[in-house]
Amino acid sequence: MIEKVLLPLAAKDWMEExxxxxxxxxxxxxxxxxxxxxxxxxxxxxxxxDLMRWHEWVKPGDLIVFDEVxxxxxxxxxxxxxxxxxxxxxxxxHYGIDMHLLTQHPMLINAAIVRLAGQHFHVRKxxxxxxxxxxxxxxxxxxxxxxxxxxxxxWRRSKKAEEVYRSSSxxxxxxxxxxxxxxxxxxxxxxxxxxxxxxxxxxxxxFHPKPVEAAKVETKGxxxxxxxxxxxxxxxxxAVPPVGQVGDKPAAFGGCARxxxxxxxxxxxxxxxxxxxxxCEDMTRVAVGIGAPLEHLRDDGELHRxxxxxxxxxxxxxxxxxxxxxRAELAAVASVAxx
Numbered sequence: 149m150i151e152k153v154l155l156p157l158a159a160k161d162w163m164e165e166x167x168x169x170x171x172x173x174x175x176x177x178x179x180x181x182x183x184x185x186x187x188x189x190x191x192x193x194x195x196x197x198d199l200m201r202w203h204e205w206v207k208p209g210d211l212i213v214f215d216e217v218x219x220x221x222x223x224x225x226x227x228x229x230x231x232x233x234x235x236x237x238x239x240x241x242h243y244g245i246d247m248h249l250l251t252q253h254p255m256l257i258n259a260a261i262v263r264l265a266g267q268h269f270h271v272r273k274x275x276x277x278x279x280x281x282x283x284x285x286x287x288x289x290x291x292x293x294x295x296x297x298x299x300x301x302x303w304r305r306s307k308k309a310e311e312v313y314r315s316s317s318x319x320x321x322x323x324x325x326x327x328x329x330x331x332x333x334x335x336x337x338x339x340x341x342x343x344x345x346x347x348x349x350x351x352x353x354x355f356h357p358k359p360v361e362a363a364k365v366e367t368k369g370x371x372x373x374x375x376x377x378x379x380x381x382x383x384x385x386x387a388v389p390p391v392g393q394v395g396d397k398p399a400a401f402g403g404c405a406r407x408x409x410x411x412x413x414x415x416x417x418x419x420x421x422x423x424x425x426x427x428c429e430d431m432t433r434v435a436v437g438i439g440a441p442l443e444h445l446r447d448d449g450e451l452h453r454x455x456x457x458x459x460x461x462x463x464x465x466x467x468x469x470x471x472x473x474x475r476a477e478l479a480a481v482a483s484v485a486x487x
Contacts, residue, residue, distance in 0.1 A: 149213060149248060150187070151309040154180065157211070158189050158312075166209060166244070176209040184215050186314030196220035203236040208244030217249040218256035230260055237264050254288045262288045271303070278305045402479065405472050406432035414472060416479035432468075 157164065157178060166176040180191040181198070194212075198205070199220050202212060214220075221234065237260075240247060251257050254268065268285040270292060283292075284299035294300070404413040404423065411428035413421050 149250065150184075150189075150313050151306055153248065154187075154189055154213070155308065155312070162190070164209075178209045178211050179207075180211050180213065181206075182213040182215070184213065184313070188312040188314070200231070200233045202233060202247075203240075203243070206243050206245050210243075210245045212245065212247045213250070214248070215250045216252075217261075218251045221258045221261060223256055224258050224260075230258070234258060234260050237261065253292075254290055262290065270297075279303070280305070400479070402476055403472055404428045404431040405468055407469075414476065416476055418473065418476035 157180075162178045162180070163175055164178055165173050168174050180189065181194045182191050183194055183196075183199075184191075194214070196219060199212075199214055199217075206212070224230075237247075249257070249261065249265075254262055265288045266286075268288045270283045270285075270289070271280050272283065272294075273280045280303050282299075282301050282303050283289075283294055283297040284301075285297050289296065399415040399417040399419065401421065402414045402416040402418070404411060404427075406412075406428065411425060411432055413423040413428050413431065415421050
């Protein structure tokens with residue numbers, strides 16, 4: 149009240165423009181009547197009795213500021229017969245005055261005043277600090293519904309108001325505790341500083357992923373590692389022995405075959421083996437008439453018999469080779485069956 153209403157008027161030497169009955173603007177010197185103790189501004193002191201007779205002594209332009217108004221005008225029913233000081237408030241504008249009434253809560257004062265008030269200001273302090281929030285309604289809010297106020301403004305008590313007002317004869321310094329909301333703000337700032345870089349890094353990875361080329365290079369590396377691993381695994385698998393070979397033991401000797409001047413020995417797997425020529429010739433030597441040289445079959449004067457012998461010799465060689473191959477295959481099948 150002192151800072152918002154009284155100090156601006158005091159700065160103008162209590163001069164203010166007003167409108168007379170003819171609608172003309174005229175300067176008016178306002179006079180302050182109040183019961184606020186310790187006020188150092190120019191004013192005239194009044195009490196509860198003076199407030200009960202305000203309609204008898206006020207003059208146009210006067211300003212009445214009364215603190216703790218619930219004492220002279222306590223809570224009573226609106227339908228109850230009201231004194232003249234209350235009923236005259238219905239037309240107080242006709243007197244050309246302004247009246248500001250201060251109380252702890254609107255439910256403490258006369259119900260008729262609650263209905264007649266034009267504006268309602270509520271100062272809500274923030275802890276034990278200089279800061280507060282001022283709520284304004286266009287009528288009295290009996291239950292102080294802050295969400296229904298049409299104006300909400302932050303406010304900080306200035307030192308100028310303290311210079312023109314002493315609230316008591318003895319000023320005690322109260323311990324000021326930091327409000328919980330301040331702790332919450334400080335905690336949020338600390339957490340922002342700690343977790344901010346981590347959150348920012350994750351957001352960058354999400355909205356700005358790494359280039360695709362880097363991912364391809366990495367994929368190739370993984371594939372190469374897999375190929376190398378597979379190669380090592382294949383190398384560790386023991387080799388399967390050839391057909392006809394049992395385990396690590398070499399295949400057994402199968403026999404020898406001779407075609408004209410060439411003689412070769414084989415094992416049971418059909419693989420050629422290194423044997424001496426005499427051994428191969430001894431193994432392939434048969435009785436006369438079965439694969440024997442032509443000189444044993446030659447009969448002078450009988451060319452036809454020589455031709456037949458040659459054909460029989462060639463057929464015999466083919467039969468021998470076929471026999472050796474079948475023998476090798478049978479040996480391989482027997483080896484697999486034993487496993």
